[in-house]
Structures are given as C-alpha cells and as structure tokens.
Amino acid sequence: MSLPRFGPHDPGPDFAALLRLTSTGPEVGALGAAAQHPHAPPEIPHGTTCVAVRYDSGVVLAGDRRATAGHLISNHRIEKVFPADRHSGVAIAGAAGPSTEMVRLFQLQLEHYEKVEGTPISLEGKANQLGQMVRANLPSAMQGLVVVPIFAGFDTAASRGRIFEYDVTGGRYEERDHAATGSGSLHADTVVKLGFRPSMARAAAVDLVLDALYVASDADSATGGPDPVRDVFPVVAVIDADGYVRLDDAELRRRTERLLRRHRSRREGDKGDAS
Amino acid sequence: MTMPFYAPPEQMMKDKADYAQKGIARGRSLVAFRYDGGIAIVAENTSSTLRKVSEIYDRIAFAGVGRYNEFDQLRIAGVRHADLKGFAFSREDVDARSLANAYAQSLGQVFTHEFKPMEVEILVAEIGLDADGRGDQLFHILYDGTVVDEDDWVVLGGETEEISERFAEALPDAPRSLADGVRAAVAALAGPDRTLTAESLEAAVLDRGNDRRAFRRLGDDEVATILTG
Numbered sequence: 001m002s003l004p005r006f007g008p009h010d011p012g013p014d015f016a017a018l019l020r021l022t023s024t025g026p027e028v029g030a031l032g033a034a035a036q037h038p039h040a041p042p043e044i045p046h047g048t049t050c051v052a053v054r055y056d057s058g059v060v061l062a063g064d065r066r067a068t069a070g071h072l073i074s075n076h077r078i079e080k081v082f083p084a085d086r087h088s089g090v091a092i093a094g095a096a097g098p099s100t101e102m103v104r105l106f107q108l109q110l111e112h113y114e115k116v117e118g119t120p121i122s123l124e125g126k127a128n129q130l131g132q133m134v135r136a137n138l139p140s141a142m143q144g145l146v147v148v149p150i151f152a153g154f155d156t157a158a159s160r161g162r163i164f165e166y167d168v169t170g171g172r173y174e175e176r177d178h179a180a181t182g183s184g185s186l187h188a189d190t191v192v193k194l195g196f197r198p199s200m201a202r203a204a205a206v207d208l209v210l211d212a213l214y215v216a217s218d219a220d221s222a223t224g225g226p227d228p229v230r231d232v233f234p235v236v237a238v239i240d241a242d243g244y245v246r247l248d249d250a251e252l253r254r255r256t257e258r259l260l261r262r263h264r265s266r267r268e269g270d271k272g273d274a275s
Numbered sequence: 276m277t278m279p280f281y282a283p284p285e286q287m288m289k290d291k292a293d294y295a296q297k298g299i300a301r302g303r304s305l306v307a308f309r310y311d312g313g314i315a316i317v318a319e320n321t322s323s324t325l326r327k328v329s330e331i332y333d334r335i336a337f338a339g340v341g342r343y344n345e346f347d348q349l350r351i352a353g354v355r356h357a358d359l360k361g362f363a364f365s366r367e368d369v370d371a372r373s374l375a376n377a378y379a380q381s382l383g384q385v386f387t388h389e390f391k392p393m394e395v396e397i398l399v400a401e402i403g404l405d406a407d408g409r410g411d412q413l414f415h416i417l418y419d420g421t422v423v424d425e426d427d428w429v430v431l432g433g434e435t436e437e438i439s440e441r442f443a444e445a446l447p448d449a450p451r452s453l454a455d456g457v458r459a460a461v462a463a464l465a466g467p468d469r470t471l472t473a474e475s476l477e478a479a480v481l482d483r484g485n486d487r488r489a490f491r492r493l494g495d496d497e498v499a500t501i502l503t504g
Contacts, residue, residue, distance in 0.1 A: 003352040003381045004359065018355055019362070108362055115330050115354045 015112035016105060016133070043070035044145070047080045047099060049184035049216045049223040050091035051192055052152040052163045054177050055205035058240030059152040059161035061089045062209040064184070064217060065232050066224025067096050076224065081235040083244040085110045088126055088153025089237050093182030095145040102133050102147055109133075123155040127164040127172055135170025148181045154239050161239065184216030184223035191215045206236055206247065210259050226256045291392045295418035298394025299341040304432030306442055306460040307338060307398055307425075309411050311450040313483045314400045317460040320477040323495075328479045330490035332357040332369050334402050336481050340432040341395035341418070349378060349397060366487075371401030375414035375422055383420025392418050396431045402481045402489055408450075430463075438463050453480065454501045457493075461502060473499035 004022055011017035050063035063080035066073060081091045082103045090106060092099040109129055114120045121129065130151050137147050151164040163175045177196055180189035191212040200208070210226075213234050217225035226233050233252035238245050305318035305327060316338045318327040327346075328338045331353050339346025356377055361369045378397060386392045396417055403410015413425040423429075427449060430439045442463035447455050457478060465471040478493040485491060493501075 003349075003377045004355045005348075005352055005381075015358060015362075018359065022359060104362070108358060112354065112358050115358075116351055118326060118329065 013113040013116035015109045018112075019105075043072075045069045045074040045078075045096040046094060046222065047078055047096050047182070048093055049180065049182040049188050049213060049220065050080055050093050050150055051180045051185075051188045051209050051212050052091065052150045052175075052178060053192055053196065053200070053205045053209055054161045054163060055202050056199040057161070057202070058154050058238060059163055060202070060205045060209050060236065060238050061091050061150070061152045062206075062213060062234050062236040063091045063093075063182075064213050064224045064234050065227075066217075066222065068222045073224075076227065076230060077232050079235050081237050081246075082107070083237070083246075084126065084130075084151070084153070085114070085120065086243045087120075087156060087239060088123060088151065089239055089244050090130065090149050090151050091181070092147060092149045093185070094147040095140075098137060098140060098145050099147050099149075102137065102149070106130055106133060122157065123153050123162055126153065127151050127162075127174075130164075131166060131170045131172040133170075134166050134168065138169055141168040150179050150181050152179075152239060154241060154243075156241070159241070180212070182223070184213075184220035187219045188212040188216040188223075202238060202240075206238070207255060207259065209236060210234060210252075210255055214256075214259060214263070226252075226260075228253070228256070291386060292419060295386075295392040295394050299396055299418065300433030302340050302342075302432060304430060304434060304438055304464060305338055305340055305398075306428065306430050306438065306464060307400055307413060308428035308442075308446065308451075308456050308460065309408055309413075309449060310453045310456045310480075311408075312453060312480070313402045313408070313489065314411055314413070314481045315453055315456055315460075316398070316400065316479050317457055317464070318477045319464050319471060319475060321475050323474070323477075326477065328477055328492075330488065331374065331399070332361065333366060333487050334481060334489050335369070335371050335374065336398075336400045336479065336490050338398040338400070338431065339395055340397075342393070345393045346395040346397055349381070349393075349395065352381070353378065353399070371399045371412050371414060375399045375416060378416050379420045379422045381420075382416060382418060386419040394418060398429065398431055400481060402483055406483065408483075437466065441466065454504060457498065457501045473502060 011021055045067040047067050052059055052061045061081050065077050067075035067078040084090045084107055090103055146168055149166055155162050163179045165173045165175055165179045178192045195208045214225055217223040233249055233256055236247045303319035307316040316328045320327050325343055329350055331337045337350050337353055353374055357369045382393055399414040401412045413429050415423040415425050415429050445459035445462050461471050473495040476498055478498050480491055481489045482491050
C-alpha cells in the first residue's frame with residue numbers, strides 16, 4: 001500500500017470520498033447495485049427498536065438486542081447502539097448488514113475529519129453527514145434494505161443534548177425531547193411520550209427507555225425483551241459533557257429487575273382490585 | 276544546438292541533500308522520547324494553531340520538522356493510509372512500520388526523481404500493547420527516504436548534534452517519568468542561552484493509559500506546571 005496522494009481531485013477530510021477514489025475499500029453503493037436486482041434478498045437479518053430521550057444534562061440512547069430474518073430470530077444479542085465519536089452516538093434500525101457497515105463508515109468519517117482538520121465536526125455537521133449516508137442508501141432502501149438511524153449527542157457548543165431522526169430518503173429532523181425508530185417504535189415512543197418530563201434526571205431517563213423497550217417487545221415480535229436467563233439486556237448509552245458511556249450489565253440488570261417487579265406488582269394490584 | 280550541461284550524479288545528489296538540510300536547519304527542532312507511560316514528543320513551536328505533532332491512528336503519532344506545507348501534506352497522506360488500511364482490514368492491522376516504509380518510499384521517490392527534494396524530517400511513533408513498553412517504536416525518516424529505527428529517544432531538525440548531546444546528558448535513565456523527560460527535552464531544545472516557556476512549546480503524548488486513541492496533547496498549563504515543578 002503506497003501513500004495515497006491525489007492532486008486536483010483531493011478528497012480533503014472526507015473519508016467516504018477518499019474511499020471512492022481508492023480501490024482498496026469495498027465498493028461504496030455496491031449493495032445498492034445488487035439491490036437493483038428485481039428480487040431483493042427476502043430474509044436477511046433486521047435489527048429493530050431504538051429510542052433516544054433527552055434528560056437534564058445529555059441524552060440516553062438505547063436499543064433492544066434482537067435481530068430477525070423473516071419469522072426467525074437470527075440473533076439474540078446484536079447491538080444497534082454505537083458510539084459515533086466522543087460526544088455522540090448512533091442507534092440503527094433496519095437491515096443489519098448495511099446498518100453496521102454504515103455505522104463503521106460514519107465513525108471513521110468523523111474520526112478521519114477530526115484528524116485531518118485537527119478539529120471535530122460540529123454536532124449539526126455530524127447529523128448532516130449521517131443524513132447523506134442514509135440518502136446514499138436510498139436505492140437499497142427501495143429494495144427492502146432500509147436503514148433508519150437515530151443520531152444523538154451532546155452539543156459542546158450549546159451545552160445540551162440533541163436528538164436527530166431520519167427517514168429513508170436521508171431527511172433529517174431534529175427532535176426536541178425524544179425519538180424512536182424501528183418496528184417497535186410506535187409502542188416505544190408512546191411509552192416515552194407518556195413518561196417524559198422536561199429536565200428529567202439521568203436515572204429516570206434510563207428507566208424510561210428500558211420501560212419503552214420492554215413494552216415494545218411485548219407488542220412487537222421483532223423486538224427482543226430483556227432476557228435474564230441469557231443475561232441479555234438492551235444496550236443503553238448515556239452521552240453528556242463527559243462523553244459517551246455505555247452502561248454496564250450490572251446496572252442494567254438491577255434496573256431491569258426493578259422494572260419487572262414494578263410491572264408485576266401493578267398486575268397483582270389489578271387482581272386485588274378485581275376481587 | 277544546445278549542449279546539455281553534465282553534472283556527475285554524486286554532485287547532483289549532494290546538492291539536493293545540502294539544499295534539503297539547509298531548509299530543515301532553518302526550522303525549530305523537536306525531541307521525542309519514551310517514558311514510563313508511553314512516548315512523548317516535545318517541539319519548539321511558537322504557533323498554537325499550526326501543528327508539528329499530530330495523531331495518525333489509535334497508537335501512532337506523527338511529528339515533522341522543516342517546511343510546514345510539505346510535512347503537513349505527508350501527515351494527511353499518513354492519516355489516509357492508516358484509515359484506509361484500518362477500514363479495509365482491521366484496526367489492529369495498522370502499524371507504524373508499514374507507515375514508515377510508505378513514507379520512506381515516498382520521500383525517496385521525490386528525492387531521486389523530482390527537481391526539488393522535500394525539506395522535511397519526520398517521525399512516526401507507535402506505542403506497543405505491552406505495559407512495559409517493549410513494543411514501542413520510533414521511526415526517524417529523513418528527506419531522502421532513509422529510515423532510522425530509534426531505540427529510546429530521537430532529535431529531529433537543525434542543530435541535532437548539540438541538542439542530542441545536551442539531551443543525552445539531561446535525560447534520566449529509563450524508566451523515567453513524563454515530567455523528568457519533558458524538563459530534559461525543553462532544556463536541550465533551549466540550550467544554555469535561552470529559556471523556553473510553555474507558550475513556545477508544543478507537546479503531545481501517546482499515553483498507554485488512554486483508551487483506544489492514545490494520542491493526547493499537553494496544554495500550555497500542563498507544560499507550564501511540569502516546567503515549574
């Protein structure tokens with residue numbers, strides 16, 4: 001591998017453009033070309049529900065752990081929430097392969113820019129970059145390989161958490177308080193909407209997203225609930241001024257157990273009322 | 276009919292080398308050394324925005340002396356090389372040795388084939404995965420593509436002999452702390468007749484204690500604290 005130098009077609013700090021100029025990387029948009037085939041692959045793994053909630057000093061980003069291929073569960077512990085860089089994260093619902101590839105490229109795009117330019121991209125700029133990647137995936141999306149992310153981060157310039165939603169065309173919409181994506185998003189978003197309070201504390205926001213994913217898993221077969229037998233809990237990340245932190249399983253187990261107790265005692269309470 | 280001038284190849288190469296060395300000697304020097312927590316690079320640099328030392332990859336740093344535009348071009352090429360390789364293969368497949376070779380080939384190519392050689396000297400530093408620093412590497416690459424694999428410390432730039440002499444004397448034996456190393460480096464860069472303040476220095480470390488991205492710049496405050504301490 002010799003040093004890449006370009007002259008007039010210099011890609012600048014844009015890694016995706018650099019990748020297009022060199023033949024070393026995989027063909028960008030190759031999946032799109034494959035998807036032009038009249039029969040898109042019928043049963044490829046899909047990841048599902050992700051939610052984001054803003055709290056008083058940042059954002060919480062969470063996703064369940066199930067991947068489905070058609071009617072089968074193809075993975076019990078897939079991860080859909082990733083750090084994008086130090087102060088932002090991305091959660092992705094949709095076709096698992098293109099999703100994880102998009103995240104990998106997005107992470108590198110941000111880091112590459114930061115190293116070449118010597119300064120990180122603004123949060124707004126990162127959100128736009130992700131929008132461009134989603135838009136580039138549109139041909140694949142039309143063939144069923146949909147990728148719909150949520151981007152959330154701590155805006156160091158404005159000192160607050162911010163959340164961005166996308167549609168398959170790359171449309172980018174900033175949400176003030178919360179967002180959800182994926183097949184269980186309708187249920188998850190309802191739970192978040194009912195439970196949301198402005199300037200929530202971190203702990204309350206974490207409990208809220210766990211509840212939202214639990215309720216979504218109850219109604220949507222493609223969303224996985226917490227699994228204390230296999231020790232599988234949703235991936236929950238908290239992003240504040242100190243950066244992206246993924247919560248460890250011990251904390252998630254504790255909170256999940258409390259959540260389940262709460263649901264159980266509510267049911268027992270109902271029974272008591274009926275008799 | 277025009278007669279081509281004849282210049283013996285030895286003379287041409289010597290002229291080019293002299294030209295490059297003169298250009299490099301005009302700039303300020305830098306010092307890199309190993310310390311107990313990683314590798315530190317200390318450069319004399321009055322600008323707080325135009326960097327001589329920067330991050331290439333998770334455990335790899337770059338430093339250059341000489342013409343800014345030339346070594347900055349090399350820096351960007353290095354970031355691209357590393358990021359492309361890491362994307363195509365895996366992050367752990369990116370290493371300083373392969374990058375140093377790519378730089379050496381590029382500089383050697385320019386030196387022999389182009390009219391003007393690059394007036395730069397660069398350093399590619401990598402910290403190893405072992406906690407005791409056995410895997411640490413310092414590659415010193417010259418304007419003509421010569422690669423020197425340095426063991427413990429290195430000086431880049433003009434007046435390297437004087438600075439090396441002073442640094443060898445002032446630097447405590449390994450394992451040394453970061454603060455001791457930085458003080459020795461600054462004293463060596465300054466020489467007997469000058470004192471350098473934190474504002475005229477640029478310092479960065481590859482810190483084994485950091486997470487994935489080991490590169491960290493030392494702020495002026497931090498350097499000033501070390502120098503007074």
